Amino acid sequence: MFDLDRWREIFQSINKNRLRSVMSGFTVAFAILLFTLLFGVANGLGNFFKGAFADDAQNSMFVRVWKTSKPYKGLQTGRRVQLRNDDYNFVADEYEDKIQYQSARIYKNFSIKYKSEANTYNIRAVNPDHQFLEKTIIDDGRYLNERDLKEKSKVLVIGRLIKKDLFGEKVALGKRVNVNGSSFLVIGVFSDEGGDNEERIAYMPVTTAQSMYGNNDYISQINLGYNPNLSTDAAIAFGKKMERELRKRMDIHPDDQSALSVRNMAEANKFISTVMLALTLIIGFIGSGTLIAGIIGISNIMIFVIKERTKEFGIRKALGAKPSSIVGMVVQESVLITTLAGYAGLTLGTYILSLIGNSLEEDYFIKDPSVGSGIVIGATVILIISGLIAGYLPAKKAANIKPIEALRAD
Amino acid sequence: MIKIENLHKSYPIGKESLHVLKGIDLHIKEGEFVSIMGSSGSGKSTLLNIVGLLDVHDEGNYFLNGQLIKDMNEKKAALLRNKFLGFIFQSFNLISYKTAVENVALPLYYKGISRKERLEIALDYLDKVGLKDWAEHLPNELSGGQKQRVAIARALVTKPKVVLADEPTGALDSTTTDSVMDLLKDINDEGMTVFVITHEEEVAEQTKRIVRLKDGRIISDELTKASKAV
Numbered sequence: 001m002f003d004l005d006r007w008r009e010i011f012q013s014i015n016k017n018r019l020r021s022v023m024s025g026f027t028v029a030f031a032i033l034l035f036t037l038l039f040g041v042a043n044g045l046g047n048f049f050k051g052a053f054a055d056d057a058q059n060s061m062f063v064r065v066w067k068t069s070k071p072y073k074g075l076q077t078g079r080r081v082q083l084r085n086d087d088y089n090f091v092a093d094e095y096e097d098k099i100q101y102q103s104a105r106i107y108k109n110f111s112i113k114y115k116s117e118a119n120t121y122n123i124r125a126v127n128p129d130h131q132f133l134e135k136t137i138i139d140d141g142r143y144l145n146e147r148d149l150k151e152k153s154k155v156l157v158i159g160r161l162i163k164k165d166l167f168g169e170k171v172a173l174g175k176r177v178n179v180n181g182s183s184f185l186v187i188g189v190f191s192d193e194g195g196d197n198e199e200r201i202a203y204m205p206v207t208t209a210q211s212m213y214g215n216n217d218y219i220s221q222i223n224l225g226y227n228p229n230l231s232t233d234a235a236i237a238f239g240k241k242m243e244r245e246l247r248k249r250m251d252i253h254p255d256d257q258s259a260l261s262v263r264n265m266a267e268a269n270k271f272i273s274t275v276m277l278a279l280t281l282i283i284g285f286i287g288s289g290t291l292i293a294g295i296i297g298i299s300n301i302m303i304f305v306i307k308e309r310t311k312e313f314g315i316r317k318a319l320g321a322k323p324s325s326i327v328g329m330v331v332q333e334s335v336l337i338t339t340l341a342g343y344a345g346l347t348l349g350t351y352i353l354s355l356i357g358n359s360l361e362e363d364y365f366i367k368d369p370s371v372g373s374g375i376v377i378g379a380t381v382i383l384i385i386s387g388l389i390a391g392y393l394p395a396k397k398a399a400n401i402k403p404i405e406a407l408r409a410d
Numbered sequence: 411m412i413k414i415e416n417l418h419k420s421y422p423i424g425k426e427s428l429h430v431l432k433g434i435d436l437h438i439k440e441g442e443f444v445s446i447m448g449s450s451g452s453g454k455s456t457l458l459n460i461v462g463l464l465d466v467h468d469e470g471n472y473f474l475n476g477q478l479i480k481d482m483n484e485k486k487a488a489l490l491r492n493k494f495l496g497f498i499f500q501s502f503n504l505i506s507y508k509t510a511v512e513n514v515a516l517p518l519y520y521k522g523i524s525r526k527e528r529l530e531i532a533l534d535y536l537d538k539v540g541l542k543d544w545a546e547h548l549p550n551e552l553s554g555g556q557k558q559r560v561a562i563a564r565a566l567v568t569k570p571k572v573v574l575a576d577e578p579t580g581a582l583d584s585t586t587t588d589s590v591m592d593l594l595k596d597i598n599d600e601g602m603t604v605f606v607i608t609h610e611e612e613v614a615e616q617t618k619r620i621v622r623l624k625d626g627r628i629i630s631d632e633l634t635k636a637s638k639a640v
Contacts, residue, residue, distance in 0.1 A: 005525055016507030315503045318464060319564070320492020320520040323484045400484065404464040407503065 010333045020308075024301040024334075025341035028383065031294020032342045035287050035379060036349025036371055042283040044356075044369030049272055059100065060133055061239055062263045063091070063222040063246065072253035081250060081259050085210075085217040090249065091224070091242065098238050101225035103130035104206045108213065110180040112158075112202060114166040121162055123179070123202045125209030126223075133223045134192065136203075141173045141188035148187075148205045154179075155208075157188040159199040179204075182212065226266065232273070235266035291379070295386040299393075302334055306394040313398055314406025323399035327392065334391025335384055342383035346376060411572060411603050412438040412461060417470035419456055430456045432626035433470070438605065440571070443598040443637075445606040445614040448623035454607045455576060457623070461605065462495055462574045463487045475571055492520050496565030500577035502557040504549040504564075511536060511545040514564045521568060535563040539593060555586030562593055572603045579613055591616045 014021045065081040088104050106125040111118055130136070131143045139160060148155050156177065163172045176183045184204065192198035210217060226235045243262040244254060252259045306313075313326050353369045398406070419431040430453045438444050448454040459465035460472065463482065472479045475494055482490075496517075497503075504513045511532045518528035536542050539559040549557055558578060565573050575594065579587040591613060598604045598618075606617055614620050618637035622630040 005519060008525070009519075012507065311503075312505055315505060316516070316520075317484070317488060318462070318491060318497050318503070319517040320488050320568070322488045322520075325520065402465060404459045407464070407499070 006329065006332065009329060010336060013329075013333060014337070017305075020301075020305055021337055024298050024305070025337050025344075027297035027301060027341075028294050028338045028387075029341040029345035029348070031290055031297065032345030032379060032383065033349045033352075034290045035294075036346055037352060038283055038287045038290065039371050039375055040349065040353040040356075040369040041366055042279060043371065044353075044366035045279060046276055047368050048366060049276065058265060058269060059225045059228055059235070060265045061224040061226055061235075061242075063224070063242070063260070064263065065221075065260045066258050068252060068256055068259040070253035070256045070259075072256070073251050075251055079259075081252065083219045083222060085219065087246065087249070088219060088222055091222060091246070094245065095238065095242060098227050098230060099224055100227050101129035101132045101223075103127035103133055103223045104219040105130070105221040105223055106206060106209050106218070107220045108180075108209060112156075112162065112166065113178040114172075114175065117166045118178075119162075119165055121200055121202055123204060123209075125204050125206040127206055129225070130203065130223060133225050134198075135194075136190045136192055139189050139191050141186070143188055143190070144203060144205050149207045152207045152211050153205060154182060154184045154212075155187045155204065156184040157190055157203040158186055159201045160189060160191045161196060161199040162202060163189045165200075226264075230266075232266050232270045236264060236270065239264035239266060291382060295382075295390065298334070298338060298386065299390040302330075302390045303394045306330065306398045310398055310401065310406050314401070314403045314408075317399075317403040317406065323396075326399040327395045330395035330398075331388055331391040334395075335387035338383050338387030338390070339380070342380065346379065350376075411440040411442075411475060412436070412605070413471075413473040414461075415471040417457075417460065417472065418468045419453075419460060419465075420468060430626050431460075431467070434623075434626075434628060436621065436628065436631075438603060440603055441598070441601050443595070443604045443606075443618040444621060445608055445617040445619070446621050446623060447608060447611075447614050449609060452623040453626040454623050458574055458576050458605065458607050461572075462497060463491050488520075492517060492568060494571045496568065496570035496573040498558070498561050498565050498573065498575040498578045500580040502549070502554075502561045502581075504557055504560060506549055509546050509548055510541060510552065510560045513549070513560055514567050517564060517568045532563070532567055535567045536560070538566075539563045553586075554582050555589060558582060558586070558590050559593065562590070562597075566597060566602075570602070572605060573597060575604065575606045577607055577609070579608065579610065587613065 063083065065083050068075070068077050068079045068081060071077050085104075088102075092099070092102055103126045108123040108125065109120060110123050111120045124130075126144065127149065128144050128146060131138070136143065138157075141157070143157055144155065147153070156179065158172065166172070166177065167175070172186050172189055175186050177186060178184075179202075190199075206219065226238060230238065239262045243260065246262075247254055247256065247260055250260065313321075316326060317323070350371065353371070356366070356369055414434055414436040417431055417434040418429070420427045420429040422428075434457060446454045446457060456465065460467045461474075463474075463479065466482065474490065505516070508516070511529060514535055515528040515532035518531060523531070533542065533545055536545050539562055541556060541559055541563070544552060544556060549560070552560065558581075562578075573594070578594070579590055582590060594604055594606065595616065604617070606613070608614055615634055616636055617634060619631070619633050621628055
């Protein structure tokens, strides 16, 4: 219902009582400003935590091996454990439905040479899925594919910084480089959010490495991405089970952590989500406290305002105003002020957060602080409702005072 | 127009109860110009408040325009006040942040008349009380007499059946008192029932009928010279 006359009355009342309107507006605006900043900063902390693990996929698992530290089944300690293609295939077959991505990894350290430029780099021999496990971003060309593996192609995907070292500004794609004496074709250039070290790496097919360097089926490490449909707890259980099975398969003592272990991001995820939950609860508690303080503030001001206006209401009633029209007028005014002021606080808060941006990331672990539209809408709804209540309760009371008593009020 | 039978009213004061009106019988016909006289505490304001539906009585019957006033809720009372009654108060009771013409137009707002129309009507009535040039002034820019004339214009703007004036001249000097009384006489001459409460003999003498109240009872009810002169 849009009643132009009603709005005119309200604007006149607000305009003629500026101090009062500004005071009540300020309370709300300030509460919402604090609320916005608080949530923004909390989100910033959360973003930082998430960003700290941005290098690898969130669902990564690594199977890694070293030397045994416990005797088992007559085998001595100090035995070097070696993962092989069989183990890789065992994991792939056994846990097919629990795995989204899988890749072997062999570490090499070779010199790569192009024309007169040469340097030693870490080289990883991997499967095509490795791209998703490491969140490798292809800038130019392509990543390794199944055909490269099958044909044991001598192809190389080089990091952005290797390309910079060897080729400078020139094109690297399609050029041949010398890797430890053999000629490899550069088929792609990548970048990685994990930092400079992750961009001074080259990838080659795992089969190529196995046939060229030792002609065996050894692999250094198995990287997995667990099925994202698994819950965190299910993923942790999967990791534990796989660890047990692999130890059993390789005659390793069931508790020998330093012989074979599965590092599971699900465990880190669980830790982070626990921390984030705690943070959210604390922020939610303080944030809603701030909001409630704001609401109580405006309610107090409204009570005072209505007391001040009791006589006016008495006059209006003597002139024929129904109680409902007085309640309506006050509520509408209150909702208008809370909504406008709240919106102002929200806008200011969002603006301040955008000014902060990433400037606090280094020292305070706050990255890209901002509030989501859900919070914004929720806070606005709470404001409107609180404006309603803050106006309605005292207005209802004032409107029901007998006009004769209202007129006597000063 | 106004018929009151055996009206009682008491106010609770702590545990005690103060019996203010002790059985009032009063009949005011349409077009009368009546003043209620009495010292303070005689119950005259209480009587006016009950007549004006600003307060409720405890016992007895009150008929306004033939309608029995009983079990009034605020909404019904508001409608009746807006339709039948116009109020003039001793302390004017203008809304301080509204201009003279807006104050006069306010009852019409509650009648649901459009803004343009009600400002036109309000200006007409301000003209009638001689304040057309002051229409855009706020109450605190007006003298006491001017304020009371604005209040009178406001009381008249809905063309009420009865105008109720509670010590309308109480806050005014003698010159402005006369001009306000002249206005009330004019209103009465136009056929409106006027009901004045006062403690000033000079004011009461200008009305046509004086009802004297003492300790919550009517002690005399007589027509004045002014009424005989007509």
